[in-house]
Amino acid sequence: MSADTERALSRRFGSVLTAYVLLWTFLILNLAIVELMFLNPATPAHNTLTSIGRFLGLHLAFVMALQLLLIARLPFLDRRIGMDRLTTWHRWTGFTIFWLVVLHPTFVLLGYSRLDHISFLAEIPNLAEQMPVLLGMIAAGLVGIIAVSSVRLARRTLSYEAWHAVHLLVYVIVVLALIHQVYEGSAFKTNGFTQLYWWGLWAFAIGALITGRVVVPLVRNLRHxxxxxxxxxxxxxxxxxxxxxxxxxxxxxxxxxxxxxxxxxxxxxxxxxxxxxxxxxxxxxxxxxxxxxxxxxxxxxxxxxxxxxxxxxxxGAFTTTRRVRENALLIAGGIGITPIRSLLEDETLTGDIVVLYRARTPADAVLLPELQNLARMRQARLHLLTGRTGEGNQPFSAGNLLGLVPDIAQRDVFVCGPSAMTTAVLRSLRQLGVPARQRHAETFRLAS
Missing domain, CATH: 2.40.30.10 (Translation factors)
Structure with missing residues (x-):
């Protein structure tokens, strides 16, 4: 590997590392502030149950703000970490919000039902008479709808367009949750610092969301x-x-x-x-x-x-900026050939290049003539892997991959294709000892 290539790869690694360090610093610092708020309340909790509810509510507010930052699609994070990884974090953060939304009101209702000497169910309409609490309950119901639509079984039955429309409810949830916190959350009104912190956090998160999802796209489209x-x-x-x-x-x-x-x-x-x-x-x-x-x-x-x-x-970070090796292996399946084809055309992808293209039949291999021309121009080796997958045809088993590309552990591997294929490839790469930093997958979790 040339000295220039090593320096470029070192700069890229440093850029990615910086993004992770900033994210973890932000997370740890804010969690520390939230814990201090819980330990120093303005008014003591009525009982242990309401204290647990308050603890969960504080963390729910912070995780919701964090979720806004994850869906803001900030270029700084996307270019260094990648939309796939950010979307994975968004998915798990979403389910964390769901469980906090379930547990926070549950413990609050249990605490107040004990305080008022009435049943848990009777306490629900009792607290719902307060408008901020009612808005919080509505927000919780909407979170439940989004969570159900995100379960894999439900996701398979919904079109991407329908799934996307349901997730627009997140903006309604943010408005309702913010009103609920401002008027009902005791931790919000503890002192001047807590109010400054929460207003600052929400302003930062909402500002990032509006900038990344509205302002930047509008400006770019007006320009271009x-x-x-x-x-x-x-x-x-x-x-x-x-x-x-x-x-x-x-x-x-x-x-x-x-x-x-x-x-x-x-x-x-x-x-x-x-x-x-x-x-x-x-x-x-x-x-x-x-x-x-x-x-x-x-x-x-x-x-x-x-x-x-x-x-x-x-x-997306499915680009040559993620490379750490001189040589590359590009693996595509079905319509997943699209980003692989553009990578093969990228002049910054230097070194020895091997392309594996999986299709049921040669007729199903979209853009194959273009790939063949590019492979000749780039002096790359192109293997078209056809046939129905079965016991006698496992093109992406560890053994078959090693047979096609003996030096696979010394290459960056870019893979894009159907979920089952991508999973099989990544499993084989791990078995072959290909380091994680050399495995790059575009799984389009944004649409799944």
Whole structure:
């Protein structure tokens, strides 16, 4: 590996490390403040049960603010950590919020029912007579709806568009929770410092959310004026959309990244899908390639030329900036070929390159002629792995991977494809001793 490459990789590692250090510092510092608030209340709790409820409520407020930061899609975190990992954290933080939402009011109701000498169920309408408490209960019910829609079984039955629409309730929840905390939370009103802390935390979280999800996308789209330039059918169920606009170099998009795409006038504003760039951005156009599965993707082939495009992004750390090795292995399955194809076109991907492309049949291998041309240009080795997966055909078993790429442990491995395939590849990579920092997977958890 050249000295320049080593220095570049060292800078990238330092950038990622900085992001993790800042995140952990923020988390530990804020948790310490929350614990101090609990230990120094303005008024003592009525009993042990309400004290536990207060403890859970304090942490619920902080975790909700943290959740807003995770969904703000801040470029600083996305470029260094990656949207997939941030979305995984968002998912687990969401279920943490769900259980805190269940436990916080439960202990509060148990405590007050003991204090009032009435049953738990009778205490519910008793406390609901107070408007801030009622708003908190409504927020808790909405959290339950989102949690149910996020369970894997329910998620499989919902389209991405429906799932996304349900999650818009999070903005209603934030408003209701903030009102509940301001008017009902005793810890919020302990002293001037606690009020300054909570207002500052919520302002920071909401400000980051508005900036990342509203201001930045609006400014970028007003600046770049994206429109559909061409729609090309790649196969009976796969279509490529070419998008042009002004000053596209200013987007700073990289091969391997994705955008959240909307097509106002053709689809409803809330219908949005994450599609990877299927070609390296050249400053003149962007290309997405999608398989017709959901409402939005299935309608792409009918997009009129000149249709306005609203794109959020670019997102994702599935790029060459994550490399730590000179040589690379690119693995794709099905429509997961799109970010892999753009990575193969990336001139910063140097060294020896091997591409493994999994498809049921050669006819199902989308963009195969383009891949073959790129492989010849880049002097890369391209292996098309076909056939039905079964006992006699396990292309991504540890043994088969080692047979195809004997030096796999000395390569960066980029993988994108169906969930089952990606899981099998990552399992084999672990068995083959490929270090975690050399394993890069684009799993689109944002859409799953």
């Amino acid at each position: 004026q994206l429109r559909v330039a061409a729609v090309i059918s790649e196969s009976p169920d796969v279509v490529s959309v070419h998008v042009t606009g002004r000053d596209l170099e200013g987007l700073r998009a990289r091969p391997g990244q994705f955008f959240l795409w909307r097509f106002p006038g053709h689809n409803r504003w809330w219908q949005v899908n994450p599609f990877s760039l299927s070609a390296a951005p050249d400053g003149r156009s962007l290309r997405l390639t999608a398989k017709g599965i959901g409402v939005t993707s299935a309608g792409l082939r009918h997009l009129p030329l000149g249709t306005r495009v609203f794109a959020e992004g670019p997102y």
